[in-house]
Every structure is written in C-alpha cells, then in structure tokens.
Amino acid sequence: MQTKEIINLYLEEKIQVASNLPVDIIADVCELVWSAYNNEKTIYACGNGGNAGFVANLINDLANHPFVSEDKHRPLPENIPRLRAIDLTQSGATITGITNDIGFDNIFSQQLINDCIDEGDIVFGFSGSGNSGNVLQAFSTAKQFNATTVAITRGNGGKAKEVSDYCILIPGTSNFPGQTGGNDNNFHFEDALSYIAHMITGIMCQKIKNEYL
Numbered sequence: 149m150q151t152k153e154i155i156n157l158y159l160e161e162k163i164q165v166a167s168n169l170p171v172d173i174i175a176d177v178c179e180l181v182w183s184a185y186n187n188e189k190t191i192y193a194c195g196n197g198g199n200a201g202f203v204a205n206l207i208n209d210l211a212n213h214p215f216v217s218e219d220k221h222r223p224l225p226e227n228i229p230r231l232r233a234i235d236l237t238q239s240g241a242t243i244t245g246i247t248n249d250i251g252f253d254n255i256f257s258q259q260l261i262n263d264c265i266d267e268g269d270i271v272f273g274f275s276g277s278g279n280s281g282n283v284l285q286a287f288s289t290a291k292q293f294n295a296t297t298v299a300i301t302r303g304n305g306g307k308a309k310e311v312s313d314y315c316i317l318i319p320g321t322s323n324f325p326g327q328t329g330g331n332d333n334n335f336h337f338e339d340a341l342s343y344i345a346h347m348i349t350g351i352m353c354q355k356i357k358n359e360y361l
Contacts, residue, residue, distance in 0.1 A: 165336045168319040178351040191233040194256040195274030200237040202341035207235040209349040228360045256286035267294035278306020302337040
C-alpha cells in the first residue's frame with residue numbers, strides 16, 4: 149500500500165470505531181462524574197505507558213477546562229465549586245518509591261490509600277489489554293472504600309471488564325501498521341481515550357454553565 153492509502157485506511161477505521169462507541173455507557177459515566185462533582189468527590193485516573201499521557205489529558209481537562217471563561221481570559225467566579233481531579237501517574241518519585249518498597253502493582257493503589265479515597269470517589273483505569281496489574285489493584289482498593297471504578301479498554305476487555313463498575317469498551321480491529329497482532333486497534337484505542345475525555349469535559353462545561361452562570 150502507498151502512504152496515502154495507509155492514511156486513508158487509518159481514517160476509515162477510525163470512523164468505524166467512532167460510529168460504534170458504547171454511547172449509553174459513556175453518557176452514564178458523564179452523569180457519574182457530574183454527580184461526583186456535585187457531591188464534592190474526587191476523580192482519580194491511572195494507566196501505563198502511552199496511556200499515562202491520556203490520563204494527564206483527562207485530569208487536566210476536568211480540573212481546569214470547565215472553570216475557564218468562554219473567551220479564556222479569566223477563570224469562572226471563585227464561588228463556583230471546583231472539581232478535585234488527581235493524576236496517579238504524575239509523580240516519578242512516588243511511583244519509583246512505591247515500586248522499590250512495595251512493588252509495581254501497588255503504584256496506584258497505595259496513592260489512593262494515602263490520599264484517603266472515599267465512598268463516591270471515581271477511579272478511571274486505562275488499559276488496552278484490560279489486564280494491567282496495577283490498574284486492577286487500584287480497582288480492588290477502590291472497591292474496599294466503596295468508590296466507583298471506570299475501565300476504558302479494548303478487545304474483550306480482559307479482567308478490567310469483569311471487575312469494574314463501568315466498562316467503556318473501544319470496538320473494532322485494525323489492519324493499520326503498528327496496531328495489529330497483540331497491539332490490535334491500540335492506536336484507535338488511545339485516540340478514543342482523548343475524545344472520550346473531551347466528551348466528559350464538554351458535558352461538564354455545559355452542566356456547570358447551566359447550573360451557575
């Protein structure tokens with residue numbers, strides 16, 4: 149295939165993925181985040197490797213974007229409640245310290261415990277395979293404290309689909325170079341992490357505007 153054909157293949161696959169997203173579950177998760185905001189709860193998110201970059205995108209958007217004016221020149225008034233959102237991947241010192249002392253599977257769960265995760269909080273876990281040990285351990289810890297878990301994964305969803313309260317399963321298979329075999333559909337999965345984050349953030353923006361402005 150020529151370069152242009154490969155690019156078109158990617159775009160055609162992406163359209164198929166977007167057309168078959170589980171919209172009902174995404175809508176439920178949007179409402180879940182809104183409920184957490186109204187009840188002064190915390191949103192946590194975790195993932196490994198490239199997924200950690202999309203964790204940062206989700207957390208940054210949720211913590212900041214809904215609270216900026218439309219012209220982006222000023223914040224919303226101080227009396228409008230903010231959303232507490234925590235990126236469990238952001239500190240290299242914390243992650244390497246926990247890995248060294250307790251083990252890599254505990255890097256997210258120990259942060260949840262240290263941050264006093266509570267009932268009604270939400271833990272997002274991004275895992276392409278659905279079997280990332282540290283994400284699954286974070287979900288297990290969240291359950292112990294009656295927090296809600298949201299997995300975003302692909303393929304058959306792995307163990308994350310079985311143990312999470314909500315599972316957004318990114319559909320499809322791919323013939324695009326770099327996301328075949330064991331990495332099947334992984335680029336489209338990672339793209340979907342971004343636009344699902346933007347869907348949640350946009351809904352939050354609208355709801356906060358309708359509620360307070």
